[in-house]
Amino acid sequence: MKGIEEHDDYFKQKRNAANVLGQSCLKKVVAAFCIFAYGVPTDALDEYIRIGESTALEALRKFVAGVVEIFGSEYTRMPNEQDTTRLLATGASRGFPGMLGSIDCMHWTLKNYPTAWHGMYKGYKKEPTIILDAVASKDLWIWHAFFGMPGSHNDINVFHRSSIFARLAEGKGPQVNYKINGHDYSMGYYLADGRYPSWATFVKTILEPQGNKKKYFAKAQEACRKDVERSFGVLQSRFAIVRGLARLWDEDTIHNITTACIIMHNMIVEDERDEDDYNFNDMG
Known part of the structure; x- marks a missing residue:
């Protein structure tokens, strides 16, 4: 609240022309949080x-x-050197050396879009939605978020338009060094489902695995890939505004709401994180 009040003069309490004090910063911030946390309509406050x-x-x-x-x-930063070290150590401890997180998409249902636009925003959910593409780690921190694509797109269409695609297509990414089955690799990867392209930067599950070895890999991959889906679930449980219908008309505000929810979600993850679980200085 203090940061918001110092940043925007709108939240500073002022007197009107009749010398009457207006709404305080606390009341305005509480109103915003009530809408975030409970998804209540603005006229219910x-x-x-x-x-x-x-x-x-x-x-x-x-x-x-x-x-x-x-x-x-x-x-909403990209992983720095310290973050990358922590992510790689976490991935290696789970049996996936070189893993930087898992990637997937989430749909947010729209309510107040014009009927003429519904075809563009309708996909397999049969209702207008906007898509959030995200990368998350085991502690549920969301490292990448790309929001705003109409719901008629599939995961590959969304991925091709996101900033993370541009970096991977140019071979840009956190440079890491690890070895698997006697082969050396210098670029990390993300766990994804079968709808993503067959790139070296994506490790997908094995459809209809045959044999114990492939069955075990598929089970382990799918278990770790659930990190991003768990992040979506926690995000929606914390902020009912993204669990219900998007009632606003303004696309910029809807985008800012989603980004603000991710920022506050990451704040909570950071606050609740046990630093002893992420001390990898002694690990080779």
Whole structure:
């Protein structure tokens, strides 16, 4: 709240022309968090915190924009050297040396889109949605998020338009060194389902595995790949606004809401993280 108040003059309490104090920063931030956490309509807040519908909606818009501008560079960053070391050590301890996380997509259902646009935003869910493409690690930290593609696209279409695709296509990525079956590798990989392309940077499960060895690999891969799906589940349980219908018309605000939820989700992950579990300085 302090960071938001210092960042945006809208949240500073002021007097109007009649010298009456307006809404405080605390009430505006509480209104935004009520909408985030419980998914309540903006007109339902007046009885609880005495704030009007238009003020609550404006506070929400400015709150999510402020969160993205203030904390986005820290909590939506690409993995740095220390982060990469931790991710690689975690992957190696689970039997996947060189793994940087798992990747998948989530659909957020839209409510207030024009009927003429429904065909563009309808996919296999048979209702208008917007897609979130994300990469997550075991501790549920979301390292990459690409949001905004219409629901009619599949995972490959979304991936081809995301920033992570551009980096991988150019051979850019965290440089790592590890050995599997006597072969040396210098680029990390992500666990993915069968809908992603057959690239060296994706390790997919084995469909209809035959033999104990392949069955064991498929089981282990699918268990670790659930990290990103668990992240989606935790994100939706923490912020009911992304579990329910997207009621806003403004695409920029919807994008900022999703990004702000991911930022605050990563804040909670960082706060609850047990640093003793991530001390890999003594590991080779």
